[in-house]
Amino acid sequence: MDSRKQLFWVVLFRIVMAAAAVDALFFVFFSIVGSPFQLGLNAISIACYGLTLWLLKRRQNRLAIALIWTEVLTHAAIGTLLTGWDSGYTYYLLMFVPTIIISSPRRTAYWMLASLWSFYLALFLVMQHVQPLQPIGHRALFLLQAFNVTILFAMVSYFVFMYQRLAARSDQKLKLLATTDPLTGLFNRRTALETAIREAALFERGRRNLSYILTDIDHFKAINDIHGHQAGDAVLVAVSEALRSVTRVQDVLARWGGEEFLFVLPDTPRAGAAELAERIRDVVAGLGPVAGVCRITLTCGISGQRKGESCDAAIARADQALYEGKRTGRDRLVLENDEDAAPAIMQPQTSAPNALS
Template sequence: MKDKLGKRNTSTAFWGLMYKVAAVAGATHVMFMGLFYELGAHTLAKVNLGSVLLFATSYVCLKKRLNLLAVALILLEVIGHALLAVRAIGWDSGFHYYLLVVVPVLVISKTRIPAFKPIMLVALLLIYLGMDKVMRDLPPYDVLTAQTLSGLRYFNITVTFLLLTYLSGIYLRLVTKAEKELRVLATTDPLTQLLNRRSLMEIAEYEVVRRKRHEGPLAFILADIDHFKSINDQYGHAAGDAVLKAVSQTLRQASREQDSIARWGGEEFLILMPDAAKDMAIKVAERLRQQVQALEVPFNGTVIQVSMTFGVSTHRHDEVVDAPINRADTALYQGKVSGRNQVVAEPD
């Protein structure tokens, strides 16, 4: 599921980038078409007209989800425009620099053909080396002044630099977004969106160390949904999931802001309460019990009533994290045996 989510988000971002490339590049070439016509480079003006048509066609292909055809047209335009522009007004114009922009686009592109990227990158390198060898000393079709060529070269260097910077920023955002999503998936329960067992244990270990240093209280509440198996048996697992989501939301809203809540496993939840003594934990647990008891979970035209049993414990001296959790579990078991829907605390 993590891989599918990452691939889907990356793919969406990539095709969004292609939309921007087609629109902005098409508009830019309209401007260039008029500019080169005024400069007397009529051959290059015609080349830019062809570029406008290719980018317009690629934009339409993207709209119709003909993505591979659109990318092929964009690559054809960039490579073809570089070849024709350099041949039309000379190597010193700097239009060959735009081939470098294709490299990061190819690298971050999404394709189901494994060999596509390396083949295209090698082909691009060969085209660039071939242009350097063959076209560097060829006389251009349209002769421009040295000052105009120098201005074009510096302009093309600047635009290439800006495009590479922009593409690097796009890639950085993709990586940062993917890392954030993976971090959330690794630390939360996908159904309830609460912390998972491993992430809460990490927080608990930290709070135990902090407690030893500052000698503050630390409480644990272990809670279990009453008769959850009966809910699944009577209404189905979809109803059980609805109950878990509703209970999770209630626990999150009724707990203190500084508390950490995790789905401990199945229908069990663990609440870590830093700076809370046992009386405070009992008070919070009772509030949670009442809030859950008031829940009415709608499902397929019926309403499911829910209740929970709570076990409360506190951390003692230098014991490991598992010790208070085990005592909270024992207290929870006592509450189950003695009738459920109640709060039971460990003995002093």
């Protein structure tokens, strides 16, 4: 079901509860005024809304909508015939306008709105020639009309604001799903690339430095093969939290793909990126056993953005540096050197192998 349609049903449930409360107030009003027929009518309406709530809870939405239509149209028609056009019962028909537009396909909405308008106009024409069957006093009629106007204004306002708030919350959730990795909660590859493009454009306009760290969990395939994919997921989550703990405010950390993670580092030279990469490796190495994996290590490739090149080219050089670190033994960081120079390999401080069990 479309998310906005789901929101509609949530809001409608609350509106039905409010409508039942309004009919309870009507019941009290007509008890004071002394109109037994109106008392019975409102008692039936309260029962109808109770049944509607029961149907909505059980997702019998079509039956619930049919019952709402029947109750509102019948109540508006009978109430108007009894107390007159000026009673304001017909105002409640206007509640259907936003609900029809939101919940129905366009062609169906046109048909339903035309039917609602026809019903409203027909009732108006009838009341031009028919006297109220159970008229109430002028003061009571004034209070009834004022009450109906106030309630309609409050219910429409509540419906619109509640729907708007829930829609904004739903859009925020969808945006979060579209920009983050579901397993780790980090930004996803697309978001990281969009950020890198934006930061590269700022770099071209004069920002001093922009660097990238592409890091990879060593022997991750072996972790999956020996300990299983659940253990692999646990390692990814643990490493993600460790990386997040050393990420600065201005940095962007993303899961680049598989067991690879990308740091986009604005206003950071390559030397600064290398210092951060060492902290990253130290933090991850200090994780301790995770899902049976005794020691986790990282290999990092580092590159800096150059004038006149795309961020893809800079990230590709970080990937090349990462590959060089893998080729030369893992558990280290490799810093790209100046153009036409080989990558600078920084050996790990310890030579202990990556223990998988």
